[in-house]
Amino acid sequence: MVVLSKGELEQIALPAVQRAAPPLAAVTEVDLSTATAAGGGAGRAAAARAVARACEEHGFFKVTGHGVPAPLLARVEAAAAAFFALQQQDKEKAGGPFGYASKRIGCNGDLGFVEYLLLGVNAAGAAAPSAEASPCCLREVLDEYIAAVRRMTCTVLELMAEGLGLDDAGVFARLVLDGDSDSMLRVNHYPPRPEPEEVPKHGGHSRRLTGFGEHTDPQIISVLRSNAVSGLEISLRDGTWVAVPPDASSFFVNVGDALQVLTNGRFRSVRHRVMVSSARPRVSVIFFGGPPPRERLAPLPGLVDREGGRRRYREFTWREYKTSAYRTKLADNRLGYFETAAASS
């Protein structure tokens, strides 16, 4: 454990420093421009296959050719940096069940070296945490960003369905496009790693703080964009942690728990974390595409049939899942409670 001494919020014991993870050797890259080009049937089919393979293997891949304009990405990054540079008391005005928070992730004692804005996303864009506290230019640029990223997310979700060979290519995207979709936007700011004298060196390993502890994302899909500062790591099937080289011009996609359920476990909800070891701040923005609270989630019948009727998860509503997940710690396997006996056999 590391106890930082500056400021009240820094008086928190952060999870211990660990050995640096090797870089992820080959991350699947999917160029969306080939998948959406007019008359690009073969390109689209190849992209859909690559997406499905990556979702099965890692639950993670990178998207290029996404069509979200670079100047919009730059404006989001600048507006986020301006928000996090505000005085602490001004940032805290955006607090509440949603809004600004620092160090505390969820409500069950998880801590990270991070501050963030967590916003509900409605059909029109980001729901303000509290009107006067959310700087209006941040709200506006985030709404524009959400519209662009939601469109791109739906293209990716269609490719996933096509890659699985499902007849209904809109089966996942419809959940995120629904007017009641429970989608969220998180803007994370990881401050630069504290000076060496503030962080004891453990056993000769590099100094790393847990920015965001290991977890899977609960929703259907997470679409992440960060600045060029490293920190994101994913866990491979064998449990090895690997570092994802940052790429500020691309997006990274995570399969979430809900998609693991819908695909009867064929797509893998990827375990990931952020370790802070850079002298520069990391800023990341994640769109979490979720279903409406009333939505009944269960493995899609077509995919259950392909496994000889073996259904790995029971049916539940997204509201039920969130209620159950709310009681868990960040690192817990939240899907365990919804598994059927067939899941472990």
Ligand SMILES: O=C(O)CCC(=O)C(=O)O
């Ligand atoms: O900030 C990041 O790069 C990833 C954070 C994350 O995994 C999350 O907010 O769910």
Ligand SMILES: [Fe+2]
């Ligand atoms: Fe995450």
